[in-house]
Amino acid sequence: MKLVKLFVLLLLGFFFFSYTGTAKANHSWGNYHWARTANPFTLKLGDNLSSSWDPYLVTTSSDWSVSSVLDTTIVAGGTNARRCRATSGRVEACNYRYGRNGWLGLAQIWVSGDHITKGLAKVNDSYFNTSTYNTPAWKNLVMCQEVGHTLGLDHQDEAFDNPNLGTCMDYTSDPDGPPSNEHPNAHDYEQLETIYAHLDSFTTVNQTSKFSFWQPRGSQAFLEGIFENPSDWGKKIRETARIALYERDFGAGMKLLTFIIKAE
DSSP states (O other), rough: OHHHHHHHHHHHHHHHHHHHSSSSSOOSTTTOEESSSSSHHHHEEEEEETTHHHHHHHHHHHTTTTTSSEEEEEEEEOOOTTTTTOTSSSEEEEEOOOSSSSSSEEEEEEETTTEEEEEEEEEEHHHTTSTTTHHHHHHHHHHHHHHHHTTBBOOOOSSSOOOSSSSBBBOOOOTTTTTTOOOHHHHHHHHHHHHHOOOOOSTTTTOSSSGGOSSTOOOOHHHHHHEEEESOOEEEEEEOSEEEEEEEEEEEEEEEEEEEEOOO
């Protein structure tokens, strides 16, 4: 079934991109990736979600696991949803009423050099509890996109008022389309193959201890901090009408990257 699903997605992607000609040739998030010694690798997604969000994490996990280089598996959450603290070696997914603070969805990755060491995918019920966003299409789009960021993917497109590209890594004001922007497309899987084409001599996946190379002076905030406010995110390095990307540099190659989808 996995091979059949991938074939169908590749076929649809071929026809769609041949028609539009608008997809980005490369939509990786810098060179950031999970270190691992073999492909495919399995990344844990911690479920800190309410029951109303659980089906969307299941869909997202299944969608990204179509990739030939990685699988995701849902495990019990390792944090409080309100605080949503990151756990080394995995991604924590959280929902809560985080307030009318301007963001609908948020993804964060902690990196050491080019290697992702932990991640968060957060969805903001202060907006999703409204009629505008309380729909399956919006929930699928945002959950899929935030987890996609924690894999190392950037957006394929950041204009919200042009035709949908048929991928959750495209921002839109009409997620159910057509075409639907609720799931990854063939180009996303191809980009993951590019990102994870090489292997590393060590792994940052499923690790629970602090790595020795994380110990330079000043690293404690990087390791233990909870960065939930814009003032914690560092320098804004990219922004459009509907997305923003922040970078906080802790030195010695350690950074926090924060991607947000803005509420309309």
